[in-house]
Amino acid sequence: MALIKATGLGVSFGETLVLNDVDMTISAGEIVTIVGPNGSGKSTLLRCLVGAMTPDRGRVDRAPDLKIGYVPQKLMIDPTLPLTVGRFLNLPRKTDRKTAQAALDQAGAGALWDRPMSGLSGGQFQRILLARALLERPNLLVLDEPTQGLDQPGSAAFYRLIEEVRTETGCAVLMVSHELHVVMSTSDRVICLNGHVCCHGTPEVVANSSEYRALFGTGTAGALALYRHEHSHSHDHTCGHDHAREKESA
Numbered sequence: 001m002a003l004i005k006a007t008g009l010g011v012s013f014g015e016t017l018v019l020n021d022v023d024m025t026i027s028a029g030e031i032v033t034i035v036g037p038n039g040s041g042k043s044t045l046l047r048c049l050v051g052a053m054t055p056d057r058g059r060v061d062r063a064p065d066l067k068i069g070y071v072p073q074k075l076m077i078d079p080t081l082p083l084t085v086g087r088f089l090n091l092p093r094k095t096d097r098k099t100a101q102a103a104l105d106q107a108g109a110g111a112l113w114d115r116p117m118s119g120l121s122g123g124q125f126q127r128i129l130l131a132r133a134l135l136e137r138p139n140l141l142v143l144d145e146p147t148q149g150l151d152q153p154g155s156a157a158f159y160r161l162i163e164e165v166r167t168e169t170g171c172a173v174l175m176v177s178h179e180l181h182v183v184m185s186t187s188d189r190v191i192c193l194n195g196h197v198c199c200h201g202t203p204e205v206v207a208n209s210s211e212y213r214a215l216f217g218t219g220t221a222g223a224l225a226l227y228r229h230e231h232s233h234s235h236d237h238t239c240g241h242d243h244a245r246e247k248e249s250a
């Protein structure tokens, strides 16, 4: 059974239709990435999927054993607060040192236990957020643009780490990202969203689709160079809309 299955999701804010008839599933162990232009409804979809928001239309079914680990885009911490990594991992719930250290190790930040949170680099900070999400032993990791502010090598390293975590723990991963070419190399499946699902499938199928190219241009050829998963079949689906026109009129 799927970990999450969304059927016919619709969300409006006032007069604005933000999500329209969105269907998607996340199965155990797979890495699914949602890409889409600004304002295309990615965060709204994520919030509906994890249960942080109720859609106006459609339904979301979640597996009874679903356990989500959430890695936020950013977390503001008062720099004057004397908070070490170790103490941060004990918030809001106390965790024993061994479990917390294991999560830190898994997130590639094993040596940072005593470091002040305010002195961490962007990449280190994201690893600590990842470690905190892993504390609960999730079977689904959810990441909303987790590498904002990191440079490209830093982002690529972070996504490689996510893939390692998936391999080690078997958890599924659902991400939202703008860094298409970086994320594509990590993803099993990509969903291209623009209020509705424009196209979805393997990274290769999406990168080659006319819908994706109309939204993002053709400058993402590097996605294919980085693409390293072997798929013997494709799951192509396109909506048939003229996205070049949508983009022009936006």
Ligand SMILES: Nc1ncnc2c1ncn2[C@@H]1O[C@H](COP(=O)(O)OP(=O)(O)OP(=O)(O)O)[C@@H](O)[C@H]1O
Residues within 6 Å of the ligand: 013, 018, 036, 037, 038, 039, 040, 041, 042, 043, 044, 045
């Ligand atoms: N609580 C809200 N009230 C009103 N409008 C909202 C609310 N949340 C989101 N929106 C609007 O819904 C649209 C989609 O927002 P959303 O954050 O889901 O897009 P996104 O694809 O995640 O964008 P970005 O890439 O910029 O983060 C936007 O036009 C946004 O202004």
